[in-house]
Amino acid sequence: MSRGPDVCLIRFSSIGDIVLTTAFLRQVHTQLPGARVVYITKREFADLLRYNPYVDHLIVYDSDSGLRGLNQLADDLKDTTFDFIFDLHNNQRSHYLTHRLKYRKIRRIHKSRLTRALLVYTKLNLYRSTPSIPERYLKTGHDAGIKDDGLGLELYWPPETEQTLASRLLDEAPLLALAPGAGFYTKMWPLDYWKKLIPDLLEHHPHHLALIGGKNETERFNELVLDDRVINLAGQLPLLQSAALIQRSAALICNDSGVMHMAAAVQTPMVAIFGSTTRHLGFFPFRARVEIVENNHQWCRPCSHVGRASCPLDHFNCMRALTPDHVHRALNRLLGA
Known part of the structure; x- marks a missing residue:
């Protein structure tokens, strides 16, 4: 089989948010033939992904290391040009890291911050629908041809x-x-x-x-x-x-x-x-x-x-x-x- 695309998924925290990425992770790995998937997350949550068969390389980030740690991650990946980066966190830390990575395409989850703030602080509901977080993750993969496989979330562990x-x-x-x-x-x-x-x-x-x-x-x-x-x-x-x-x-x-x-x-x-x-x-x-x-x-x-x-x-x-x-x-x- 010819080598597939190099893909990077980023979600640093927390337990629920990372578990919610597992449907998209499976969809990426199974729908991009030969894909090599790198997943970057915080050390304290790494076990949620450590035994997942759809992660080819798990990279753990120690949040105590701050910018120094992010710079080290970028240095470790300097020889890789990712075909796709899917930033499923979309925060200052993920923006800083991806600014230092090499890639062809990057897509970030859209958090609808204004719509969310209006609902929380004024009770004005402008949501036309209520897509789940896994469905919002999936939207980041549309340009790569990633489609919903109709399945749910997953966790894996050793015997x-x-x-x-x-x-x-x-x-x-x-x-x-x-x-x-x-x-x-x-x-x-x-x-x-x-x-x-x-x-x-x-x-x-x-x-x-x-x-x-x-x-x-x-x-x-x-x-x-x-x-x-x-x-x-x-x-x-x-x-x-x-x-x-x-x-x-x-x-x-x-x-x-x-x-x-x-x-x-x-x-x-x-x-x-x-x-x-x-x-x-x-x-x-x-x-x-x-x-x-x-x-x-x-x-x-x-x-x-x-x-x-x-x-x-x-x-x-x-x-x-x-x-x-x-x-x-x-x-x-x-x-x-």
């Missing part, structure tokens, strides 16, 4: 990932995965509501409940260990072990977070709770089996495109109106209970 996970769980009890965390306060369903939901789940379902999240959430989630059928794994699982646990679970209950997109990638049904963010922003689960729980009557949604550290109006009704009963009924619909 030892599941073996290590199995040793942590000790038994084969059926699981429900719970992810009470998120990157911002206004995207987190109140912890008190989780405390009310968990006893109901234990009473009406035979599953064990596995709490997953980051190291900064371990202590907070200890408050949710209300029974010996609840295990707090927050901070204990690397990214791919978390994905393997979600895949093994009957369902996931989560907020709008990176874990939500991981569930879509491993095709686990989920209940996704949305507070300050809405469908228009593009981050609803992509081609997933999902029950969305949200307060569609709250006029101030969305108050941010990523989330806030506090409710700007001090009522947090976008989340507080969503009772544990709402979430439990959504799970029952999902499981056919």
Whole structure:
């Protein structure tokens, strides 16, 4: 086979955003015969792509290295002229890096910043449609002939990932995965509501409940260990072990977070709770089996495109109106209970 095009994909962060690139990554690799795909991302998220068969060369960037690190990346790639660069981040860092790379064509994701700002700050909705983020990534590939293959997101890991996970769980009890965390306060369903939901789940379902999240959430989630059928794994699982646990679970209950997109990638049904963010922003689960729980009557949604550290109006009704009963009924619909 003759050598295909040299392609570079750039998405530095974060968990969900990188997982959302995996459909486009597959489409690029399979639709450009012989393509050699380089993917540039931050070191802390590299495992999400490390075992992906559509990445030929994974380049990790240490954000602590700043401009020096970006210059080193560019120097390492100085002998490559990319046929296509797909900048799926489109921020100052990606612009700086691509300014130093050699390429024939470059396409960047269009973020509709003005339309988004008008919706968030004035509630004027000028979106004519609500394409998902993976569909917006796909648009960057139109000039290269990349088309939607109709498939979803993907994650890959080596066999030892599941073996290590199995040793942590000790038994084969059926699981429900719970992810009470998120990157911002206004995207987190109140912890008190989780405390009310968990006893109901234990009473009406035979599953064990596995709490997953980051190291900064371990202590907070200890408050949710209300029974010996609840295990707090927050901070204990690397990214791919978390994905393997979600895949093994009957369902996931989560907020709008990176874990939500991981569930879509491993095709686990989920209940996704949305507070300050809405469908228009593009981050609803992509081609997933999902029950969305949200307060569609709250006029101030969305108050941010990523989330806030506090409710700007001090009522947090976008989340507080969503009772544990709402979430439990959504799970029952999902499981056919």
